[in-house]
Amino acid sequence: MELLYVKNQTQRQSQSQKLKLTAEMRESLALLQMPLVELQQRVEEAVMENPVLEYDGDDSQEDPMFSDCALGDDGESYQDTETALEIVKMFSLDSCAPGARQPFYGDQENFNPYATLSAEDTFTDCLLRQLGERKVDRTIGRICSYIIQDLTEKGYLGSSVEELSRHFGLPVEKIKEAVKIIQTMQPPGVGAANITECLLLQLGRCTECDAAMVKEIIEKYLGLLSENKIQVIANRLGISLQAAEKMCDFIRGLNPIPSRGFQTDRSGGYVIPEAAICKDGQGGFFIRNNEKAFPHLRISEFYQKLLLEENDRETLLYLKDKTKQASFLIKQLSSRKSTVLRVLEKIVELQKDYFEHGVSCLKPMSIAEVADRLHLHQSTVSRAISGKYVVCSSGTVSIKSLFTSKIRSRGKEDCFSSLQIKETIRSLIEHENKSAPLSDQKITRSLQEKGIDISRRTVAKYRYEMEIPAAEKRKMYQ
Numbered sequence: 001m002e003l004l005y006v007k008n009q010t011q012r013q014s015q016s017q018k019l020k021l022t023a024e025m026r027e028s029l030a031l032l033q034m035p036l037v038e039l040q041q042r043v044e045e046a047v048m049e050n051p052v053l054e055y056d057g058d059d060s061q062e063d064p065m066f067s068d069c070a071l072g073d074d075g076e077s078y079q080d081t082e083t084a085l086e087i088v089k090m091f092s093l094d095s096c097a098p099g100a101r102q103p104f105y106g107d108q109e110n111f112n113p114y115a116t117l118s119a120e121d122t123f124t125d126c127l128l129r130q131l132g133e134r135k136v137d138r139t140i141g142r143i144c145s146y147i148i149q150d151l152t153e154k155g156y157l158g159s160s161v162e163e164l165s166r167h168f169g170l171p172v173e174k175i176k177e178a179v180k181i182i183q184t185m186q187p188p189g190v191g192a193a194n195i196t197e198c199l200l201l202q203l204g205r206c207t208e209c210d211a212a213m214v215k216e217i218i219e220k221y222l223g224l225l226s227e228n229k230i231q232v233i234a235n236r237l238g239i240s241l242q243a244a245e246k247m248c249d250f251i252r253g254l255n256p257i258p259s260r261g262f263q264t265d266r267s268g269g270y271v272i273p274e275a276a277i278c279k280d281g282q283g284g285f286f287i288r289n290n291e292k293a294f295p296h297l298r299i300s301e302f303y304q305k306l307l308l309e310e311n312d313r314e315t316l317l318y319l320k321d322k323t324k325q326a327s328f329l330i331k332q333l334s335s336r337k338s339t340v341l342r343v344l345e346k347i348v349e350l351q352k353d354y355f356e357h358g359v360s361c362l363k364p365m366s367i368a369e370v371a372d373r374l375h376l377h378q379s380t381v382s383r384a385i386s387g388k389y390v391v392c393s394s395g396t397v398s399i400k401s402l403f404t405s406k407i408r409s410r411g412k413e414d415c416f417s418s419l420q421i422k423e424t425i426r427s428l429i430e431h432e433n434k435s436a437p438l439s440d441q442k443i444t445r446s447l448q449e450k451g452i453d454i455s456r457r458t459v460a461k462y463r464y465e466m467e468i469p470a471a472e473k474r475k476m477y478q
Contacts, residue, residue: 155258
């Protein structure tokens with residue numbers, strides 16, 4: 001074998017730190033992200049699977065069908081030691097090798113039919129799973145993850161590229177790269193800035209039409225299409241009515257709401273608030289946790305005693321393993337509760353005026369800002385607010401809705417939140433002359449006169465998000 005000498009070849013040794021998520025850490029992050037409805041389901045499955053786990057307190061969430069036969073009048077279990085020991089041995093024999101950690105969910109051999117009733121993947125879950133299958137660098141992956149969780153319920157970008165650039169402190173080109181990755185995911189049209197871009201993204205994946213002509217209709221004549229003025233479109237394009245109708249039918253077949261058909265709320269149709277924001281009578285506020293809905297667990301005293309008295313090695317290993325799993329779950333539930341409470345306390349501190357006076361006083365606030373103040377990672381705060389709600393003077397509101405982007409005031413240091421601006425736009429439209437409604441340009445001018453530095457395109461975007469039609473469609477004829 002011939003060895004070649006490479007000039008100036010050197011060897012370097014370096015140290016680096018990498019965080020590898022263990023199964024326990026992943027489970028902890030999953031618990032933090034779960035809303036109460038989903039958390040209750042997860043805990044109920046854990047209690048059914050782990051014999052040493054039981055609900056703590058009088059309000060334990062036991063199946064009412066078995067509540068009468070589970071406890072005697074004195075509150076003691078009807079189970080005797082011999083029966084309990086047989087149950088433990090039975091579980092132990094069906095398990096893996098002695099001392100091996102049991103999976104949190106049953107496998108095919110221990111199939112639980114109730115597991116099929118768990119909540120289906122949400123729109124966000126679907127996109128995050130696709131992201132996990134892509135090979136992207138760490139920075140792009142972090143941006144993509146944030147954008148996915150920031151999408152509107154319809155699947156459009158929740159923040160503009162410029163806003164995201166300021167949020168991450170990164171060049172616009174880097175943000176556009178991340179957005180482009182999301183826009184290549186399924187379903188087609190996800191991550192678009194507006195309906196025009198959404199339809200164009202879907203058009204880009206089609207090969208069965210005259211793309212150039214259809215693109216022109218989408219870019220220039222969507223308004224005419226919505227009013228079914230097909231002849232006008234045909235005249236402007238210089239094509240026959242039949243050709244125009246065919247193209248317009250194709251556009252109507254596209255999906256203007258990418259999230260359609262997906263579950264967009266992790267709670268599965270109803271919500272349980274995490275807490276209530278209440279006045280304390282001294283001009284301040286306090287947070288009252290929803291203790292009744294939050295699952296409180298403990299390790300069964302009966303099995304603790306059995307663990308000390310049992311001599312069978314296989315049974316002892318099984319009990320120790322189940323006790324370890326139970327202790328971990330109890331600890332992580334406490335950690336979840338503490339983290340969510342910390343985040344809520346900081347939100348109440350920053351948004352005191354909102355809780356006092358309502359939406360018009362909601363200040364701009366970002367996840368990064370709250371994370372910095374609490375010395376937490378942004379992803380931790382994002383998980384802590386995901387799919388969660390609080391009760392306050394404004395009703396039951398999504399915690400995530402309290403985070404809004406900034407739009408600067410002209411000539412001032414103050415900033416307006418996007419929600420404040422939306423409410424201002426809504427107010428302007430409600431009080432407009434119905435026979436001569438305000439165009440987006442006039443609304444923009446009015447906002448600029450109030451010191452809000454905003455573009456007409458942003459006004460149109462906010463109006464669309466509020467599902468308010470354009471001025472021409474709002475016009476009422478005498």
